[in-house]
Amino acid sequence: DAGVIQSPRHEVTEMGQEVTLRCKPISGHDYLFWYRQTMMRGLELLIYFNNNVPIDDSGMPEDRFSAKMPNASFSTLKIQPSEPRDSAVYFCASSPRGGRDTEAFFGQGTRLTVV
Amino acid sequence: LAKTTQPISMDSYEGQEVNITCSHNNIATNDYITWYQQFPSQGPRFIIQGYKTKVTNEVASLFIPADRKSSTLSLPRVSLSDTAVYYCLVGPGSGNTGKLIFGQGTTLQVKP
Numbered sequence: 001d002a003g004v005i006q007s008p009r010h011e012v013t014e015m016g017q018e019v020t021l022r023c024k025p026i027s028g029h030d031y032l033f034w035y036r037q038t039m040m041r042g043l044e045l046l047i048y049f050n051n052n053v054p055i056d057d058s059g060m061p062e063d064r065f066s067a068k069m070p071n072a073s074f075s076t077l078k079i080q081p082s083e084p085r086d087s088a089v090y091f092c093a094s095s096p097r098g099g100r101d102t103e104a105f106f107g108q109g110t111r112l113t114v115v
Numbered sequence: 116l117a118k119t120t121q122p123i124s125m126d127s128y129e130g131q132e133v134n135i136t137c138s139h140n141n142i143a144t145n146d147y148i149t150w151y152q153q154f155p156s157q158g159p160r161f162i163i164q165g166y167k168t169k170v171t172n173e174v175a176s177l178f179i180p181a182d183r184k185s186s187t188l189s190l191p192r193v194s195l196s197d198t199a200v201y202y203c204l205v206g207p208g209s210g211n212t213g214k215l216i217f218g219q220g221t222t223l224q225v226k227p
Contacts, residue, residue, distance in 0.1 A: 004158075033215060043159070043202075043217040056214060091158045093215075103149075104215055106158025 004107035012113045018080040021110045025094030034077050035091040082114045119203045124222040133190045135221050137203030140184050148186045151202045198225045
């Protein structure tokens with residue numbers, strides 16, 4: 001398996017524009033996580049899915065952020081409208097199961113810059 | 116979810132053994148302890164996981180005392196390429212919630 005695939009790797013957009021980040025999890029994994037990483041706040045969990053269903057979105061900063069998982073092989077994180085403070089590296093991760101003894105596999109991340 | 120506390124940073128030299136300790140005083144009975152490593156510009160990578168006593172793999176060892184209120188990640192004979200941020204995670208434990216929460220991590224700097 002190629003691992004977790006995220007696209008694009010880099011995104012530069014202007015304030016107010018819509019941004020869509022994409023993730024393809026590892027085949028067969030039941031859990032999918034979206035994280036945001038900044039120097040100030042570290043690695044923050046935004047939302048995670050189990051079997052394509054959002055389980056916990058308490059980390060989503062505000063209504064401008066939305067995430068979907070229409071099927072087991074694809075997820076999107078959308079920001080509309082984008083703001084400069086959304087600039088960060090966004091990681092997607094998947095794991096074969098939740099619970100105690102599990103390992104999450106991370107993608108390479110999308111570096112988002114909002115100017 | 117159990118809160119973890121680990122040193123913000125550590126320095127070491129090539130060839131030395133490095134031990135990073137994580138405190139997790141309110142760990143639940145069925146929580147596991149997991150360590151991840153993150154290099155610059157990459158996503159975190161699983162290193163090792165354990166429940167009690169000692170676990171060893173090709174990368175590291177994990178020591179967990181009987182009370183499980185702390186754990187120590189041991190990296191034998193580090194090299195410059197071990198410079199990274201190391202995260203200690205506890206849980207998700209009860210209910211198999213699947214939630215993975217990362218703390219601030221420990222930045223390890225290995226010097227020549």
